[in-house]
Amino acid sequence: xxSPFSLYVARESGLxxxxxxxxxxxxxxxxxxxxxxxxxxxxxxxxxLVIVPLSVWGHIARPLLRAIWTTVMPFAISVFLIQGxxxxxxxxxxxxxxxxxxxxxxxxxxxxxxxxxMIFGAFLLFAMATRxxxxxxALKQIGFPGGLxxxxxxxIQIVPRFQAxxxxxxxxxxxxxxxxxGNILVRARALLPLVMPLVLGSLVDVEERAIAVEARAFxxxxxxxxxxxxxxxxxxxxxxxxxxxxxxxxxIARVIWR
Amino acid sequence: xxxxINSIKKEFTTTTLVLIPVAIAINxxxxxxxVRLNLPVYLDSIGTILVGVLxxxxxxxxxxxxxxxxxxxxxxxSAPFFYVAAVIGLMAGLAGRWGAFNRESPRxxxxxxxxxxxxxxxxxxxxxxxxxxxxxxxxxPSMAGLLRQYALVFIAALIIGGAIGYxxxxxxxxxxxxxxxxxxxxxxxxxxxxxxxxxxVTGSGTDLLxxxxxxxxxxxxxxxxxxxxxxxxxxKMLSFMVVWIILRSLPARFKAR
Numbered sequence: 001x002x003s004p005f006s007l008y009v010a011r012e013s014g015l016x017x018x019x020x021x022x023x024x025x026x027x028x029x030x031x032x033x034x035x036x037x038x039x040x041x042x043x044x045x046x047x048x049l050v051i052v053p054l055s056v057w058g059h060i061a062r063p064l065l066r067a068i069w070t071t072v073m074p075f076a077i078s079v080f081l082i083q084g085x086x087x088x089x090x091x092x093x094x095x096x097x098x099x100x101x102x103x104x105x106x107x108x109x110x111x112x113x114x115x116x117x118m119i120f121g122a123f124l125l126f127a128m129a130t131r132x133x134x135x136x137x138a139l140k141q142i143g144f145p146g147g148l149x150x151x152x153x154x155x156i157q158i159v160p161r162f163q164a165x166x167x168x169x170x171x172x173x174x175x176x177x178x179x180x181x182g183n184i185l186v187r188a189r190a191l192l193p194l195v196m197p198l199v200l201g202s203l204v205d206v207e208e209r210a211i212a213v214e215a216r217a218f219x220x221x222x223x224x225x226x227x228x229x230x231x232x233x234x235x236x237x238x239x240x241x242x243x244x245x246x247x248x249x250x251x252i253a254r255v256i257w258r
Numbered sequence: 259x260x261x262x263i264n265s266i267k268k269e270f271t272t273t274t275l276v277l278i279p280v281a282i283a284i285n286x287x288x289x290x291x292x293v294r295l296n297l298p299v300y301l302d303s304i305g306t307i308l309v310g311v312l313x314x315x316x317x318x319x320x321x322x323x324x325x326x327x328x329x330x331x332x333x334x335x336s337a338p339f340f341y342v343a344a345v346i347g348l349m350a351g352l353a354g355r356w357g358a359f360n361r362e363s364p365r366x367x368x369x370x371x372x373x374x375x376x377x378x379x380x381x382x383x384x385x386x387x388x389x390x391x392x393x394x395x396x397x398x399p400s401m402a403g404l405l406r407q408y409a410l411v412f413i414a415a416l417i418i419g420g421a422i423g424y425x426x427x428x429x430x431x432x433x434x435x436x437x438x439x440x441x442x443x444x445x446x447x448x449x450x451x452x453x454x455x456x457x458x459v460t461g462s463g464t465d466l467l468x469x470x471x472x473x474x475x476x477x478x479x480x481x482x483x484x485x486x487x488x489x490x491x492x493x494k495m496l497s498f499m500v501v502w503i504i505l506r507s508l509p510a511r512f513k514a515r
Contacts (some may be wrong), residue, residue, distance in 0.1 A: 006331050035455070069332055078459035078468075086472040108478075112457025119455065123334040132331070147275050148324070154279040155328050162283035166291050180295060187295045192503065194291055197502060199304070202280050210276040218272060240299050 007067065007127040007157055015058030019232045020135040021142070023126055025240045029247040030122035034115050036254040040107065043114030051121040058129045067124050068117065075116045080109045134157050137226050150218075162202070169197050269314035277313060281305030282325040299493045306343060307350040308499045311359050315351025322347030338455050342448045346440055346494065353436035354500075358504050363431035364423060371435050372423020373416045375495075379488065380415040384408055386484050387474050430502045437498025438491045445486030452482035464489050 010016075015023075030050065034043050055064040087105030094101055136149040173193050174180060180190045282305055306325055309315030311317025322343030330337025353359070379405065388399040405412060425435040452458060458478040461467050464485050471481035 060385055074462070075335075075456060075459060078465045079457040082459055082465060082469045082472055083457060083478070086469060109457060112459075116456060119338075120334045123330065123337065127331050127334075147270060148320075150275060151278045151282075151320075152328060155282045155324070156278055156331070159283045159286050159328075162287040163290065166287040170291065170294070185296070187297055190295060191292070191297070191301075192500070194295075195304070195500060196289055196504065196507065198287060198291075199284055199308070201505060202284060203277075203308075203508065206273065206277050207512065208278055209280075210273045213276060216270050218275075 006132055007124065008131055009060050009063055009128045011059040011129075013058045013060075013129075015054060015060075015129045017231065018129075018132050019230060020138040022240055023130050024135065025243045027122050029243045029250075031119055032247050033250055034118035036250050038254075038257075040111040040114060041078070043111075043118040047114075047118050047121050051118070051125050055125055055128075058125075058147045060125075060128045064124055064128055067128075068121050071120050071124070072113070072117050076113045077169075079112045079116075080106075081110070082127070084109045087175070098166050105200055134228055134230055137228060138230055141230075145225075162198070165201075169194055169230040173197075266316045269317045270320075271313075274309070274313040274317050277309055278317065278321050278324070281309045281321050282328060284308070285325050286329060300489075300494055301493065301497055301500065303343060303346050303494070304500055304504075306347040306498050307497055307502065310350030310352075310390045311354030311501060311505065313351075315348045315355065318347025318349075318351040319332065319344045320347070335456075338449055338451050342444050342451075345447060346444055349436070349440040349443065350498070350501075353433070353440070354434060356436075357503055358432040358436040358498075360427040361432050363427075365429065368423040368427035368429070368431040368434070369420045370423065371431050371438070372421070373419040375438055375491070376415040376422070377412060379491075380408075380411055382484070382487060384411065386471050386476055386480070397476025427499065428497055433498045433502035434495050437495035441491030441494030441500070444494060445483060445490040448490075449479060449483035449486055452486070453479045458482050460485065 022036050030046065033046060037043065037046075052065075055061040084105040086101035087108070091103040092100045093103050095104065133153055136144075136153050140146060168179065168201055173190070178190055178193055179186050181187070206243065284305035285302050289300060292299060292301045303322065303325070306318060309321040311507045312365050322345070323340045326336045326340040326343040332342075332493065381401065384404050385399060385401075423431070452460060458472075458481055459468055467485045467488055468481045471484045472478075477486065
């Protein structure tokens with residue numbers, strides 16, 4: 001069985017049982033805060049005081065921290081090497097041969113890494129604690145177009161099958177003698193024999209699929225019922241409004257003090 | 259106004275809605291194949307371009323945006339660029355309406371486009387590398403000076419570009435040049451996000467280019483732009499070419515839907 005295309009980690013926790021929109025509002029607020037707060041340590045502190053405790057509550061601290069580590073590290077290394085060492089002019093902190101660490105570059109790299117850390121952290125927390133299908137149901141309930149919800153849920157379901165199909169095609173073409181290793185020209189030449197079967201095969205399926213969904217009342221204007229129940233509470237509704245207010249507040253403050 | 263809304267609605271038939279998830283899956287599957295083949299390109303918008311051409315610019319726009327947001331579920335770094343992917347889908351759709359994907363171009367045009375593109379790319383990179391900062395303001399070297407100083411580089415660029423045009427673009431110069439233009443636009447509009455959200459780096463191999471541009475004194479936004487301008491147009495040109503080849507092998511009945 002293919003692994004599903006999502007980072008969702010199934011756990012029984014308060015965080016997982018929150019209404020998807022509550023988590024979505026929180027994530028959105030954190031993203032705005034990461035981009036709008038001017039103080040460079042704010043992103044680190046918010047990550048440590050909001051994202052990490054929430055992940056502990058959701059029993060996903062370990063996978064979350066691992067995912068943050070692997071996604072943030074490449075950026076952090078690049079940004080410190082490039083912006084820290086190659087900053088045009090500024091106060092020199094220390095010098096090592098031809099390169100020197102500049103204070104301005106170091107501050108910039110620290111701020112950028114914090115921003116990336118908090119954005120990825122918020123996003124990963126949301127993705128790990130929210131089932132995509134419940135999110136879509138919740139969005140549909142507040143008037144999100146059904147067609148978009150269909151696209152997103154279907155994509156998440158079919159991507160693993162496409163990845164498997166791509167692997168099958170790769171193996172099949174290799175067994176017919178297609179060279180997929182060697183110099184760049186050899187590898188580039190392997191591209192079309194792999195891409196064509198994948199794309200043509202799937203496009204031909206599209207027509208059949210369209211007939212299939214139309215036969216299952218895809219275009220019906222009636223209100224649909226759902227298999228999955230989502231629980232909401234008054235506390236959460238109030239919390240959502242508060243978070244939205246806070247987010248707007250941060251944005252307004254940012255516009256005024258700049 | 260109503261006309262516009264109606265024309266948008268007309269693009270989103272059941273077939274389009276079913277096609278979009280398949281296209282996004284194609285983006286992801288091919289994007290990963292390319293990584294496994296260890297090729298220095300992305301090719302992660304082939305599905306988006308296909309939808310733009312087959313279903314229309316608005317459908318392409320939606321596909322691009324959703325593709326990056328959904329991909330963001332497992333690779334968060336792609337989500338902030340959803341608007342870039344949306345523009346790529348939109349432009350592919352416009353190019354499709356204009357007929358870039360069903361006209362065959364003469365081969366001399368392919369040679370010309372390849373040569374002009376490589377010439378401009380060489381000019382662009384050399385201008386950045388020879389950039390001088392005077393009193394905090396960047397001063398670009400004069401084109402004539404560059405031409406004289408690097409005459410051999412430019413001649414090589416013209417020859418390589420012409421050869422690439424002849425052998426790679428072949429009869430698809432219209433699709434290829436639409437891809438080049440799309441790539442230039444993508445590079446320009448993605449640079450601010452790279453600079454503001456990611457501190458000017460991409461966390462991948464093209465950061466070597468960022469380093470080179472930063473070392474020559476270009477500022478963060480300019481370096482991000484230069485990095486994109488080197489990698490995006492070529493990548494989008496290849497993607498458009500692949501779609502052009504795919505469309506030639508599709509049965510006419512499918513294209514009619």
